[in-house]
Amino acid sequence: MYAKNIWLDADAAKKEKIHEFGEAYKSFLSYGKTERLVVEEAIEMAEKAGFKPLSEFKELKKGDKVYVTNKGKNFLAAVIGEKSLEEGSRILGAHIDSPRLDIKQNPLYEKGGFAYFETHYYGGIKKYQYTTIPLALHGVVYKKDGTCIKISIGEDPNDPVLGITDLLIHLSAAQMEKPLAKAIEGENLDLTVGNIPQDGEGKHAVKHAVMKLLQDKYGFEEEDFLSSELVAVPAGPARDYGLDASMIAGYGHDDRVCAFTSFQAVLDQGQCEYTTIAVLVDKEEVGSIGATGAQSAWFENVIAEMLALEGKDSNLAVRHAMSNAKMLSSDVSGAVDPLYSSVNEPHNSCYFGKGIVFNKYTGARGKSGCNDAMPEFLAFVRNAMDSNNIHYQTSEIGKVDAGGGGTIAYILGNYNMYVLDAGVPVLSMHSPMEIVSKADVYETYLAYKAFLKA
Ligand code: MN
Ligand code: MN
Numbered sequence: 001m002y003a004k005n006i007w008l009d010a011d012a013a014k015k016e017k018i019h020e021f022g023e024a025y026k027s028f029l030s031y032g033k034t035e036r037l038v039v040e041e042a043i044e045m046a047e048k049a050g051f052k053p054l055s056e057f058k059e060l061k062k063g064d065k066v067y068v069t070n071k072g073k074n075f076l077a078a079v080i081g082e083k084s085l086e087e088g089s090r091i092l093g094a095h096i097d098s099p100r101l102d103i104k105q106n107p108l109y110e111k112g113g114f115a116y117f118e119t120h121y122y123g124g125i126k127k128y129q130y131t132t133i134p135l136a137l138h139g140v141v142y143k144k145d146g147t148c149i150k151i152s153i154g155e156d157p158n159d160p161v162l163g164i165t166d167l168l169i170h171l172s173a174a175q176m177e178k179p180l181a182k183a184i185e186g187e188n189l190d191l192t193v194g195n196i197p198q199d200g201e202g203k204h205a206v207k208h209a210v211m212k213l214l215q216d217k218y219g220f221e222e223e224d225f226l227s228s229e230l231v232a233v234p235a236g237p238a239r240d241y242g243l244d245a246s247m248i249a250g251y252g253h254d255d256r257v258c259a260f261t262s263f264q265a266v267l268d269q270g271q272c273e274y275t276t277i278a279v280l281v282d283k284e285e286v287g288s289i290g291a292t293g294a295q296s297a298w299f300e301n302v303i304a305e306m307l308a309l310e311g312k313d314s315n316l317a318v319r320h321a322m323s324n325a326k327m328l329s330s331d332v333s334g335a336v337d338p339l340y341s342s343v344n345e346p347h348n349s350c351y352f353g354k355g356i357v358f359n360k361y362t363g364a365r366g367k368s369g370c371n372d373a374m375p376e377f378l379a380f381v382r383n384a385m386d387s388n389n390i391h392y393q394t395s396e397i398g399k400v401d402a403g404g405g406g407t408i409a410y411i412l413g414n415y416n417m418y419v420l421d422a423g424v425p426v427l428s429m430h431s432p433m434e435i436v437s438k439a440d441v442y443e444t445y446l447a448y449k450a451f452l453k454a
Contacts, residue, residue: 026237034233074281080271090275090451091412099125100122113195117162194210258330262278262330
């Protein structure tokens with residue numbers, strides 16, 4: 001069903017399902033504040049659904065349910081189909097990293113009686129949005145002996161939170177004259193972490209007190225920051241949004257909402273004709289590079305591994321499997337915000353409540369950097385949607401000259417597979433409080449399921 005309002009079509013039973021699914025997603029999002037935490041959740045959900053680590057299999061046959069992780073930051077779940085993986089597959093690929101503030105390697109310093117952590121922002125943020133909001137600290141600290149200390153501070157209501165101060169309005173005359181991009185400096189996004197001096201009033205008394213606290217409570221020393229990965233993210237759980245609770249407000253919908261719906265679709269759809277795969281990658285917000293990004297050899301390696309377990313241990317089989325695959329690049333789209341609608345061209349934009357969004361292409365200016373999906377694949381996907389009464393819409397990122405963006409679609413497209421961008425419309429994208437419609441979230445899940453069996 002093209003561009004029709006879901007709420008108007010939904011009967012009472014469907015509305016109930018929409019809200020139920022929203023509850024499950026909220027709890028997933030509330031815990032999954034980092035890619036590592038999402039992978040932890042995914043393992044638990046997969047195990048509960050009867051999936052087993054790929055390494056435990058000696059051979060693969062239809063109906064087998066497998067999962068694989070990579071360096072704690074990637075996750076893949078698959079249900080083996082009736083046909084060989086070489087003949088094709090149905091892939092849903094989403095990213096599980098979101099914009100945030102990374103803690104620098106030498107973070108801790110003291111100034112004017114306060115202890116601070118230096119940060120370096122990750123991904124595209126409007127810097128001013130990160131001041132004066134409660135932030136939580138998550139991540140890992142690796143000691144030289146290989147011990148991993150997990151850190152999570154600020155989510156429990158009894159935990160303290162961290163934050164970034166901003167100048168009081170009364171003295172902001174000069175700051176208020178600056179353009180938005182310059183009003184808050186990246187180097188000023190430092191987290192306040194303490195104010196009690198230790199043992200007198202030395203130059204580093206507050207810093208020393210914070211370090212002692214970290215040592216006593218978490219068991220690491222200042223130098224261990226060198227091998228840490230700590231991030232500051234908006235604190236607190238995802239919440240219902242709107243008086244009618246029709247939406248969800250939360251940090252990290254981009255792209256955990258597509259990760260959740262994609263992964264859940266593979267868990268629930270069961271065995272299909274083709275092998276169904278949900279793959280969750282890292283680093284999309286900074287270019288999909290590195291060992292855990294979509295450009296990593298990891299995904300291809302897993303495909304090679306799976307083919308070998310089917311008895312097809314050849315380079316050629318891998319190439320066939322990759323180019324016969326069909327994929328939805330599961331990523332969010334910027335929905336029209338009626339308060340800022342001048343950046344959209346209304347005929348080719350997406351709206352809340354109208355279902356999953358297909359972006360034939362993303363990119364910037366003259367479609368620069370885009371994966372331009374093939375029309376025959378769009379026809380294939382439309383047919384899958386309409387055969388299952390799925391609400392869907394199509395969109396561009398915005399007006400031709402308004403800006404642009406990208407997803408992981410082109411990376412898998414480079415393997416010669418059919419790829420189309422498909423995901424949930426989002427408002428206030430990349431802000432500490434992104435918004436999605438519960439109806440779109442549920443419909444996207446249904447859409448992914450329909451694609452998997454197409
Ligand atoms: Mn995204
Ligand atoms: Mn993004």
